[in-house]
Each structure stands twice: as structure tokens, then as C-alpha cells.
Amino acid sequence: MRFSQAFIPTLKETPAEAEVVSHQLMLRAGMIRKLASGVYTWLPLGLRTLRKVERIVREEMDAAGARELLMPGVQPAELWQESGRWEHYGRELLRFKDRHDHDFCLAPTHEEVITDLIRHEVRSYRDMPLNLYQFQTKFRDEVRPRFGVMRSREFIMKDGYSFDPDDESSAASYQAMHQAYSAIFKRLGLNFAVVEADSGAIGGSFSHEFMVLADTGEDAIASCSCGWAANFEKAQVAPPRGEAPQAAAEVVRVDTPGAHTVEEVAAFLKVSPAQVAKTLVYLADGKPVAAMVRGDRQLNEIKLKNLIGATALELAPASVIQEVSGGPVGFTGPVGLNIPVYADQELYAAEALVVGANQGDAHLTGVHLGRDVAGATKADLRIIEPGDPCPRCGKEPTFARGIEVGHIFRLGTKYSQAMGAEYLDAEGQSRPIIMGCYGIGVTRIVAAAIEQGHDDWGIIFPLAIAPYSVAVLPLAIDGEVMETATKLYDDLSAAGVDVLMDDRDLRPGVKFKDADLIGIPLRVVVGAKGLKEGAVELKHRLSGDVDMVPVAEAATRLAQMVRRGGGRSL
Amino acid sequence: MRFSQAFIPTLKETPAEAEVVSHQLMLRAGMIRKLASGVYTWLPLGLRTLRKVERIVREEMDAAGARELLMPGVQPAELWQESGRWEHYGRELLRFKDRHDHDFCLAPTHEEVITDLIRHEVRSYRDMPLNLYQFQTKFRDEVRPRFGVMRSREFIMKDGYSFDPDDESSAASYQAMHQAYSAIFKRLGLNFAVVEADSGAIGGSFSHEFMVLADTGEDAIASCSCGWAANFEKAQVAPPRGEAPQAAAEVVRVDTPGAHTVEEVAAFLKVSPAQVAKTLVYLADGKPVAAMVRGDRQLNEIKLKNLIGATALELAPASVIQEVSGGPVGFTGPVGLNIPVYADQELYAAEALVVGANQGDAHLTGVHLGRDVAGATKADLRIIEPGDPCPRCGKEPTFARGIEVGHIFRLGTKYSQAMGAEYLDAEGQSRPIIMGCYGIGVTRIVAAAIEQGHDDWGIIFPLAIAPYSVAVLPLAIDGEVMETATKLYDDLSAAGVDVLMDDRDLRPGVKFKDADLIGIPLRVVVGAKGLKEGAVELKHRLSGDVDMVPVAEAATRLAQMVRRGGGRSL
Known part of the structure; x- marks a missing residue:
């Protein structure tokens, strides 16, 4: 291509609208232009890179035995009502009515439509395993779209879905996609990490995120030379080593006037924040529960949610805290609390802890969880931190930042049961199909590649995806x-x-x-x-x-x- | 590909939902499945043909110097308000509000967005000629979607737009697209015709439709061995040969009791329907006008509309006819009528005509337009018919049916003026950019190819686009x-x-x-x-x-x- 005929409108100045470097450089290089908030036109140069990404993804998906199809972007409400998501999806799901006053939405994802297709086309275990994928323009009405095509409202995804008759076959389908994704990101020429991700109710290792490593990434990830890697916020924390100690002191109520924060309480009582335990009251599906972590740690709400098996989890308002603890916000403690208490495993390594006394300006010292809060549930509830050992091998992991560009996930029978997608097994028994879903943010990859590859002069593309x-x-x-x-x-x-x-x-x-x-x-x-x-x-x-x-x-x-x-x- | 791994769910029975053969065969062959009215999923087999069509279109567009980009499907109302189409587009334009209550639409076409892009990126005559195109999913909320992907609501179009500084350059851009389209349909392996189409206010030969020939086509087209071809409903009719005859009789008012239709009047008066003239009263942008054609011919409303330069044209209600003619519906005639009269050129070849007498159960005979309706405008106003000579060479054209799959059109400055897309010419003068637009119905081509190529056993694809x-x-x-x-x-x-x-x-x-x-x-x-x-x-x-x-x-x-x-x- 001759530059004079290529329509590459480069800009000298960095547009004020762009906060992150990939967004700035994509505008300056004439790759994209903004049409509306979170809605972008891909100019010829940007589209070339997008198409190269798409081709590599397609080739590897095909090689892994997946078949490409193309589902509609406009979808009838009925299917979303069947799955229950019409009600629960929230405002990111853009809904509208057609001229005949029927409800439709602009698809943010395609589980409903593919499950509807499959319940009509798959009848027997002989029709599986089956893996179908598409490249499709999605729409998510983000409340605050930002960072250009990194978090836009209209974007292109490769979304794929697997269908299997049993767990073994489903695990093999998952594994094939894990390998295909690794091959894809390798061929794209990107430095990436595969991390264990939250797999909610399914559990096990059936959810992985593929992260492009970049200092500017939104996600922090931990990885170890042994091969273990996880999203920072979801990483398992190894249990403390050694035996849990006996109680070393009596419980004593002490006045702590004016001390509100962990740091203030620790300073007042002349202990370290690690010797103080925070007790947080949540509403889990509306019911109050208490969660405890060490004063210098952060509670991992995803872990708590999964442990309880709750659908919704939010911090309780002051009125609820007052009601269940008898004391004001900031002084809740586990002793004598009549709601379920979930305590981080690390707290059991302490001989004596400082906790709230469930009354204003007062704390308890000498608390030993095993002795004094016998009904508490011990679990891994906190966010991993530098210094923590690798939960798999015990060595020290390294921490990095990344941008999520792929996510593979075992869906199980969530959609097939809700929507009646069943097959007949070899014995003629009707059974729900086991599904997996596999996403790649195609437009996002372009931005992530630039976050990873740039210098003061501009973009540094890998050869595989350079325009x-x-x-x-x-x-x-x-x-x-x-x-x-x-x-x-x-x-x-x-x-x-x-x-x-x-x-x-x-x-x-x-x-x-x-x-x-x-x-x-x-x-x-x-x-x-x-x-x-x-x-x-x-x-x-x-x-x-x-x-x-x-x-x-x-x-x-x-x-x-x-x-x-x-x-x-x- | 091995069939066992291809996901091609063929059907033995013809689904009841399908009326036309392409729709029936695409369902039976496992190429598509319906999701909602006018909304289809493309299964792997169908998608393969779609991608092959897309590739040929892309290669020829690139070879013709057009550059591919990708514009959004979700578009802000503001641009459509600027062009005036937010108000005028009608209900095919699907409108909705986003979560912040801003108005958006799902794009049926992209003139507004491309004009907005160009007014920011093109500054000088040196930046042109420029030709940009995309493959994009469009949505048109058809009142009655039908025939599968032939007339669906969600569909894929290749839409392209040219930008030129002057008429000469714009004509060259148009010509390049004319050639590219011919090359495309030839490579697709389809039997097609290029026909002159209605170009509205622009006039001249700046609008052509590309039709795939098929007996089941919605459009009738006329074509001649000399190269002339036109959409049946828009084809020019050659003026009658020879001199117009003198008046041959006096005007006489005759009673025609019970004779309402042309046939009844002709039979009653013992003349042929060709000797009777129909006078139809229309409202052109709200103002009454009369249009005349021979009793055995059909008025071409598009020709009348273009002749008058009207935006809206509709048959006048009975009350208006009574008011302007003094007589009831069915007896209107041109003599003494005080509204503009437009008469088809062919009527001037008659010595004496029968026309309505503007009163019930009465007609005038012996009417000679030149003598008795001197104020009438003579023009080509009727639809071409078998037997009419080619308007270019005089030989007899052949008639066939076709499916419109491409349309090229000179837009002129319609959008650039409405939206302020201007450039500086060599003298530093600001001028509106001259635009053209060029569409190909990519999904529709697949159905059209099947309408053209099938037998009792199924589809007969050309090699170029066979899956x-x-x-x-x-x-x-x-x-x-x-x-x-x-x-x-x-x-x-x-x-x-x-x-x-x-x-x-x-x-x-x-x-x-x-x-x-x-x-x-x-x-x-x-x-x-x-x-x-x-x-x-x-x-x-x-x-x-x-x-x-x-x-x-x-x-x-x-x-x-x-x-x-x-x-x-x-």
C-alpha cells in the first residue's frame, strides 16, 4: 500500500479525551475515531490489525475442532426470560422494543441463543462433543465506558461454546480450549499469563483468564515458577505454617476512646495491626453475616461469596450493624455475636487478638478464636499479598499487572437446565447437556498489545499483528x-x-x-x-x-x- | 472437512415457515436457522458461502482503490437529526435510549456516520478522491420481514462511500465502482444484469442496480442487445414514432350510464381501451395535480414524482377529486380542469380520445390533447411494457425478472451540505464534498444465488461461492x-x-x-x-x-x- 492512498490520518497532538497510552496512540496513529461514548469507528489501519488478530484466533479455533457460525446481535426477550437473565442482567443489557412492540435486546453475550440453537439441533450423545464459535459485535451499556476500545460499549468478541454429554468429555473440551488460547496468544506475539480465575459455583480449576502483561493493566496477578498463576484478587492464600497456638491470655474489655481505625487501635494498645482483627458485617442475599481478617489484610469478597454460596453480597448498613451487634459501626467483634462468623485462616495463628467489643469506644484483648469464637467457620478469605508463599509449591510468587483478554469457563448445566437443552444418552435417558464458554476480546487485544508494546515514539507491534x-x-x-x-x-x-x-x-x-x-x-x-x-x-x-x-x-x-x-x- | 465434524444439520422436510425456494433450501441444507422474525443465525455451512462472497467483494473493492474501515452499528441520534433523517426515516429506523437516556439508533445505513468522519478528516482537495467501505451488520425494522435472508431485518451489507472535489472526479469514482461491481458479480459466478435505476433529483445515469436474474425475482427488468437495461418500473419509454396527428373530430359529451372502468367505457362506446385516456388526481406534497395515461397503460408514479420534483405523492381522496373536478371519482377528465395536468407522451399520438366529463355517468369523445388541453405538460409517464421499443436503439428489448443485490448511487452534496462536510479547493475556497454511495447486499446474494441456481434436488452453487x-x-x-x-x-x-x-x-x-x-x-x-x-x-x-x-x-x-x-x- 502506498501511504498517499491509505487513509491514515495521523495526529501530532495527543487528544485530550484519551487517558491511557493505547487510547492515545490509537487515535494518534489514525487507527480509530470516537463516534459516541464507548463507540468507535475502526479506520483502515486499525482494522488491518483487528483482522490479523481475528485470523489467528480463527485459525487456532478451527485447528482445535471448533466450528464457526454467526448468531444475531438483536435477540428476543423471550430467551433471556427463559434463562432468568432478562430480570437479573442489570442495565448493561440494552433493551428496546421493535415496531410491533416486542421486547428485544442488543446482545452482550450469546449463551441464550446458542442454547436455543442446540436444544433444537442436538438430540443424541452421538452429536457431541460439539464446539461452536463466532466473531460478533457485542454491546454492553457500561455505566462509564473508558480507555478507548479497552472498555467500550460496542466491541468485537470471539465467543465460543462447547457441548458435551459428560464431565470427562467436557473437561477435555475445556482443556482443548485452554491449549488453543495459549497457542493464540503465543502466535499473536504477546507476553501473557494464564491465571486461575473465579469459577463460582462450579469450583475446581474450570476457569482461567488469559492476561496480556502490561504495567498499566487493571488487574494484578501473581505467578510462580512452578506454573501456578492467579488473578491477584482471586488467588488462593496458603494456610499459615505450623500448629495453631494455644490461648495465651484472658479476654479483657478495654476502653479505646477516640480510636476508630485499625491503626489507631493498634497504636493506642501498643500492638501491631497484625494483632488486631477486623470484623465486617455483610448482607449475604439479605441475611447478616460477619467476616474477619487480620487488621493489615484485605478481605476478598469473592471468596466470601463463594464460601457462603451467595448470589448477592454487600456491606451491611449501620442500622443492621447496630441491630445485630448492639454497638455502632467500627466496633463490631465476634464474641457473643449471634450471626454466622467466617474467619480467615490466618487469624487462628494468633495467641491473642484485639477485636471490637460490640459497644462504642471499647475493644476486647486476649481473644483466641478457637477458644472464644468456637462457632466461627475457618477459611481462606483474604487477598494474596507480596510476601505470601505460592499456594502450590511454597516458593515466593512474583506479582505483575495484566489486561484480561480471554476467559474460559465451564458453565456446567446452568443454561441447559434452565432452557431444556437435553440429549439422549446411550441408554435412551434424557440428560442435560454440559456446556463451557470461551471468550476472547478481539478489539481489546489491539489495545492490550499497545499497552504492552510502545515507547515514547509510538506503537511497537509484534510482526504477527502489525498493520x-x-x-x-x-x-x-x-x-x-x-x-x-x-x-x-x-x-x-x-x-x-x-x-x-x-x-x-x-x-x-x-x-x-x-x-x-x-x-x-x-x-x-x-x-x-x-x-x-x-x-x-x-x-x-x-x-x-x-x-x-x-x-x-x-x-x-x-x-x-x-x-x-x-x-x-x- | 469431514462431514461428521462439520455441524451441517440437514432437514428432510421443507419447513412450513419458508415460502420461497432459497429460504426452504437454506433451512434444509443447514445453512441458516431463524431466531426471530427477520433475524437469522448463520450456521457453519451458510457462513462459508457468506465469507466467500465477502472475500470476492473485498478483493474487488480493494483492487478498485477503495479502503476498508468499520463503523459502529449503534449511532447517536444527533447525527441523524443533523441530516434530517431522524424525523423522516420512518419506523424502519430502530430507535432506543441508552442507560443515560440518550437517543440512539441501530444503523440501517451509514451516510451520517461517514459524513461526520469525513468532515473531520478531509480538509483539502488533495485528500480526495477517497473511497471508503465496510462490511457491516445493519438493522432495518421491516414491517413484514419475509423470504428468509432475502428480506430480513438484521443483514450484512457492504456499503461504500466516495468523496470527490468536483463532478468530473465524482463521475470517475462512480464509474470505477460500476466496473468493480460488474467484476464482483462476474466472479461470484452469477448471471446478472446492470440496470438504470431511479436517481431522483440527481438525474442522468448516476444510479444503477445490479440484479441477479431469477424467475422468482421481485423486480421485472427490461434489457436490450444494445446494452441498455432498466428496472421495469423505472425504464424510460421511447416517444411514439411519427408526427402527432391533427384533431379529427369535435368534442362531444356522451352519457355512459353504468360504465365505470376503462373496459366498460370502451365497450359501451365501441372503441378500444387504447382510445380511452385515464385521468388520475394526485396530491403532490399536498397540492392536487392530474396525470393522464392511455386506458391500457399503467402510470409510473416514480416518473411523475421526479417530473414534479415532489417529495411525497399519493392518490387524492374522493373529496379532493369532487372539489377540483366537480364530479365523482372515476369520471375525471382534463378538459376544463383547473389544476396542473401531466399527460403521457403517447396520448399525443391519438387523433381523438375518450376522457371523463367531470360529472357522473358521462364522458367526452373526440378529445385532442394539443387542441383541447393546451396547458397540459407532455412527458414520459408510464411503465414500459412488452412490445415497447428499446429507448436507446429502437429494437425490441427482452424482459426478465431479477433480485436487486447491488445499488450504486450518486449522492451529490445532500449529506455534505446538511452536515457541513467541506474542503478547501486549490484557490482556498470552501466547497461541499461530492459524495457517492455503493451498496451490496452480502447476505442477500447467498439467497439470490440459490434462487438462480437450484433444481428439485437442492442447491446448485457456482464454484466461487460453494461452501x-x-x-x-x-x-x-x-x-x-x-x-x-x-x-x-x-x-x-x-x-x-x-x-x-x-x-x-x-x-x-x-x-x-x-x-x-x-x-x-x-x-x-x-x-x-x-x-x-x-x-x-x-x-x-x-x-x-x-x-x-x-x-x-x-x-x-x-x-x-x-x-x-x-x-x-x-
Whole structure:
């Protein structure tokens, strides 16, 4: 492609609307433009990268035996009412009425539609295993869309669904997708981690997130050299080592006037915050429960929710706290509390703890959970922290930040039971189909790749998803320079390399800047000076390395580099 | 692909919901399934054909210098208010509010969004010509969706838009798209016609429809060996030959009791219906006008509307007819009528006509338009009919039926003026950008191809868009037969041929029926009997021709046939 004909409207200034670097660079590189809040147009350059991502995902899904189909974006309310999500999905589900006053929604996900398809098309265990996927434009009416295409309202997802007759087959389908996803992110040229994620009621290891590592990532993740990795907020915490100690002191009520926070109480009583236990009152599906963690730790609400098996979990209001504890907010403690108490396992490693006394300006000291709160449930309830050992091997994990770009999940029979998707087994028995679902945020991957790969000059794309693999920059647009550049451009194109030749009548500096900005991995400068030596200048965008290459060898050598780096013509 | 792994749920029975053959066959072949009225899921087999259509369109658009982008489906009301279409589009435009109570719509077309993009990105005449296109899911809330994906509510269009600084450049852009479209439909392997279409206020030859010819087509079209072709309802009618005759009789008022229709009046007065003139009263933008055609002809309302330059045209109610003519409905005539009269050119070839007398049960005879209705406007106002000469060369055109699958149209400055999309010309003057728009109904093409290509046994796809080019049918699924079939399957796949091997453990008859049903152009049967002679049976789906081909040559010969026929691996 010649730059003059490519419609790549680059910008010199960083638009004020963009907060994160990928959003800034995608606007500046002429990859996207905003139409409305969380709604973007993909310009030709951005679309090229999007299509390359899509192709790699498609090839690996096909290779894993999944079959592509295309489901509608506009969906009838009836199906969502059957699954129960019409009521429970919340306002991210955009609902509307058609001209005949029938209720519809704009799909944020496709479990209902695929389950409806399958209940009509799958009859026997012989029809499975089956794995179907699509690339589809989704809409989620986010309350606060932000970061460009990283968290937009309209976006493209690859969503796939597996259908199996039994747990063993379903586990194999899950495993095949785990492998396919790993192959996909490897081929995309991204540095990524696979982490255990919350799998809710299903449990076990049937939920993994695929995270592109980037310092700017929204999620913190922990990973260990033993292979264990998990989303920071969901990571299992290893139980404390050694035997739990006996009680070491009597329980004593002490006045703690003016001390509200853990730090204030600890300072007042001259103990460390680790010796203080926080007691938080929640409403779990409307019923009050208490949860305890050490004063210097953070409660992991997802763990608490899963432990209780609750659908909704929220902090209780002051009135409820007063009612169940008899004391004001900030002084709740487990002793004498008549609601279920869930205590983090680590608290049992303490001989004596400071807890709230369930009355204002007072705490109890010398509390030993085993002795004084015998009815409490001991569990892993806190968020992992630097210093915690790996829950699998005991070594110290490393912590990093990441952007979630894929999520695989075992659905079990949630939708097949709600919607009557059954099959006949070998004995002629009707059974619910076991489902899995597998998502990749295709548009998001483009932004994540840029969060991972950029410098002060612009984007650094991996070869596999760069909009063009090679930029040819003639320093003049006529004479021998342009002739040599054109020949190189033609030779590279003929060799199946995606090449962008900057034929614009502009100063070289502008061309250099644009090539760096839009992230082309390999740049060839053709200039009169080099040609005197029969050479062109080859620069690697990532390493910054510069080579002089004989003109006659340039096309062959570049084509080889592109092929080796996983670059393919769109 | 092995059939057992392909998810192609064929049906033996024709579903009752399907009225037209393409809809019936797409359901039976397992290409689509209905989700809601006018909303369909594309199953893997259908999606393969859709993607092949899409690829051919993309390649020809790129070759013509157009650049692909991707605009959003959800669009803010503000842009549609700027263009004026928020108010005027009617109920096909699906409108809704987002969670912040802002008005949005689901795009039926993208003129507003592309004009908004261009007014920000195009500044100078140097930025043009520019041609941008996309493949996009559109939604039109049709009052009565029907015929499967032929007239659905959610569908995929290729819509493109050109931007030019002047008329000459815009005409060249239009011409390039005309050529690209012709190349597209040729490569798709479809029998098609390009017809002049209504271009409304722009006039001239700046609107063409591309029609796939099929007996079941909704549109009638006329075409001539000289190259002229037009949509039946919009085709120009040649003026009558020879001089207009003088008046031959006096005007006489005659009673015509009980004669209401043209036929009744003609019979009563013993003249032919061609000697009677119908006078119809319309409201053009609310103002009454009269339009006249011969009694045996049909008025073309589009021609009348364009002639007047009216936005809305509808037949006047009885009260208006009574008021303007003084007589009841059915007896209106042009003599003495005090509203504008538009008369079809053909009426001026009559010496004497019978017309309504503007009073009940009475007509005038001996009317000569030139003498008796001097204020009338003479124009081409009727629909072309068999027997009419070609308006370009005078020979007799042929008539056929077709399905509209493409439409190219010069928009002029309609949107650029309404939305302020201007550029600076070489003199620094600000001018509105001249636009064109170019649509192809991608999903509709699949149905149109089937309307054109089918027989009693199923679909007959052209090689270029068949989901698979070759079907390999082993008559046994083990032993030498299956080994030979598998080798053939592997060799064809390696040669880049899309091949479907029916490895299902089913009777041969079922496999034959399915292969015919889903429209695979070439079928190879591998059976024990043929293998004794070292041959396999090759059958052409279209011609029905059967050849015995030596096993050793089969793959090479098939690959050659596929290549020659424009078949390519997806």
C-alpha cells in the first residue's frame, strides 16, 4: 500500500479525551475515531490489525475442532426470560422494543441463543462433543465506558461454546480450549499469563483468564515458577505454617476512646495491626453475616461469596450493624455475636487478638478464636499479598499487572437446565447437556498489545499483528531513490509481505515519525547517500538496531525476517 | 472437512415457515436457522458461502482503490437529526435510549456516520478522491420481514462511500465502482444484469442496480442487445414514432350510464381501451395535480414524482377529486380542469380520445390533447411494457425478472451540505464534498444465488461461492474404499481445494441426497466396484454429467477443474 492512498490520518497532538497510552496512540496513529461514548469507528489501519488478530484466533479455533457460525446481535426477550437473565442482567443489557412492540435486546453475550440453537439441533450423545464459535459485535451499556476500545460499549468478541454429554468429555473440551488460547496468544506475539480465575459455583480449576502483561493493566496477578498463576484478587492464600497456638491470655474489655481505625487501635494498645482483627458485617442475599481478617489484610469478597454460596453480597448498613451487634459501626467483634462468623485462616495463628467489643469506644484483648469464637467457620478469605508463599509449591510468587483478554469457563448445566437443552444418552435417558464458554476480546487485544508494546515514539507491534510488516521510506519521491524504493516495494509485495511505502511529498522527519508512531516492525530507508554504496538502511522498531543492507538482498532478507517473526500478508 | 465434524444439520422436510425456494433450501441444507422474525443465525455451512462472497467483494473493492474501515452499528441520534433523517426515516429506523437516556439508533445505513468522519478528516482537495467501505451488520425494522435472508431485518451489507472535489472526479469514482461491481458479480459466478435505476433529483445515469436474474425475482427488468437495461418500473419509454396527428373530430359529451372502468367505457362506446385516456388526481406534497395515461397503460408514479420534483405523492381522496373536478371519482377528465395536468407522451399520438366529463355517468369523445388541453405538460409517464421499443436503439428489448443485490448511487452534496462536510479547493475556497454511495447486499446474494441456481434436488452453487468445491463420498467407511477416499481428501486439501468428505456411517442414498441438497459443484463417489477398475465416479452437480476417472488422476483433475471454475479455498 502506498501511504498517499491509505487513509491514515495521523495526529501530532495527543487528544485530550484519551487517558491511557493505547487510547492515545490509537487515535494518534489514525487507527480509530470516537463516534459516541464507548463507540468507535475502526479506520483502515486499525482494522488491518483487528483482522490479523481475528485470523489467528480463527485459525487456532478451527485447528482445535471448533466450528464457526454467526448468531444475531438483536435477540428476543423471550430467551433471556427463559434463562432468568432478562430480570437479573442489570442495565448493561440494552433493551428496546421493535415496531410491533416486542421486547428485544442488543446482545452482550450469546449463551441464550446458542442454547436455543442446540436444544433444537442436538438430540443424541452421538452429536457431541460439539464446539461452536463466532466473531460478533457485542454491546454492553457500561455505566462509564473508558480507555478507548479497552472498555467500550460496542466491541468485537470471539465467543465460543462447547457441548458435551459428560464431565470427562467436557473437561477435555475445556482443556482443548485452554491449549488453543495459549497457542493464540503465543502466535499473536504477546507476553501473557494464564491465571486461575473465579469459577463460582462450579469450583475446581474450570476457569482461567488469559492476561496480556502490561504495567498499566487493571488487574494484578501473581505467578510462580512452578506454573501456578492467579488473578491477584482471586488467588488462593496458603494456610499459615505450623500448629495453631494455644490461648495465651484472658479476654479483657478495654476502653479505646477516640480510636476508630485499625491503626489507631493498634497504636493506642501498643500492638501491631497484625494483632488486631477486623470484623465486617455483610448482607449475604439479605441475611447478616460477619467476616474477619487480620487488621493489615484485605478481605476478598469473592471468596466470601463463594464460601457462603451467595448470589448477592454487600456491606451491611449501620442500622443492621447496630441491630445485630448492639454497638455502632467500627466496633463490631465476634464474641457473643449471634450471626454466622467466617474467619480467615490466618487469624487462628494468633495467641491473642484485639477485636471490637460490640459497644462504642471499647475493644476486647486476649481473644483466641478457637477458644472464644468456637462457632466461627475457618477459611481462606483474604487477598494474596507480596510476601505470601505460592499456594502450590511454597516458593515466593512474583506479582505483575495484566489486561484480561480471554476467559474460559465451564458453565456446567446452568443454561441447559434452565432452557431444556437435553440429549439422549446411550441408554435412551434424557440428560442435560454440559456446556463451557470461551471468550476472547478481539478489539481489546489491539489495545492490550499497545499497552504492552510502545515507547515514547509510538506503537511497537509484534510482526504477527502489525498493520504492515515493513515500511519503505524513500527520502526523495523521484529519481533513483524512488525507483529503488518502488522496486523494493514491488518485490516485497510479490513475496507476500504487507508493506507500506511512504510516497508522500513530505520531509523525511515526518515520515520517520509516522512510521514509528503506527508501529511498523521493520523500516527501510532508501536514500541517495546509501545508494552510492548500493545499500539501504534497515531499522528494527523494537530493538532500534540499524543495518545497512545491499539493495539486491534487501527484499529477500526482509521477507525472511517477516516470515520468521510470524508476519503474514492480510 | 469431514462431514461428521462439520455441524451441517440437514432437514428432510421443507419447513412450513419458508415460502420461497432459497429460504426452504437454506433451512434444509443447514445453512441458516431463524431466531426471530427477520433475524437469522448463520450456521457453519451458510457462513462459508457468506465469507466467500465477502472475500470476492473485498478483493474487488480493494483492487478498485477503495479502503476498508468499520463503523459502529449503534449511532447517536444527533447525527441523524443533523441530516434530517431522524424525523423522516420512518419506523424502519430502530430507535432506543441508552442507560443515560440518550437517543440512539441501530444503523440501517451509514451516510451520517461517514459524513461526520469525513468532515473531520478531509480538509483539502488533495485528500480526495477517497473511497471508503465496510462490511457491516445493519438493522432495518421491516414491517413484514419475509423470504428468509432475502428480506430480513438484521443483514450484512457492504456499503461504500466516495468523496470527490468536483463532478468530473465524482463521475470517475462512480464509474470505477460500476466496473468493480460488474467484476464482483462476474466472479461470484452469477448471471446478472446492470440496470438504470431511479436517481431522483440527481438525474442522468448516476444510479444503477445490479440484479441477479431469477424467475422468482421481485423486480421485472427490461434489457436490450444494445446494452441498455432498466428496472421495469423505472425504464424510460421511447416517444411514439411519427408526427402527432391533427384533431379529427369535435368534442362531444356522451352519457355512459353504468360504465365505470376503462373496459366498460370502451365497450359501451365501441372503441378500444387504447382510445380511452385515464385521468388520475394526485396530491403532490399536498397540492392536487392530474396525470393522464392511455386506458391500457399503467402510470409510473416514480416518473411523475421526479417530473414534479415532489417529495411525497399519493392518490387524492374522493373529496379532493369532487372539489377540483366537480364530479365523482372515476369520471375525471382534463378538459376544463383547473389544476396542473401531466399527460403521457403517447396520448399525443391519438387523433381523438375518450376522457371523463367531470360529472357522473358521462364522458367526452373526440378529445385532442394539443387542441383541447393546451396547458397540459407532455412527458414520459408510464411503465414500459412488452412490445415497447428499446429507448436507446429502437429494437425490441427482452424482459426478465431479477433480485436487486447491488445499488450504486450518486449522492451529490445532500449529506455534505446538511452536515457541513467541506474542503478547501486549490484557490482556498470552501466547497461541499461530492459524495457517492455503493451498496451490496452480502447476505442477500447467498439467497439470490440459490434462487438462480437450484433444481428439485437442492442447491446448485457456482464454484466461487460453494461452501465446499468438492464432495468426496466413500460408499463404505472402512477398507480400501475409505483409504482411497481419505487419500483423495488429503490430496485435494493439500492442493488448496475446499473438500467435504462424507465419512458418516449412513446409507449411500442419504449421502447422495445431502451432497445434492447443499449444492457442492463436484461430487466424487468412491466405491468398491469402481476401484476394481481403478476408478472413481465424478459427477457435475450442474450438468449432471458423470465420468469415471482413474484414481491416480482424480485429485489433480479435480483441483484443475476447481481452479478453472473460480473455486478457492476459504
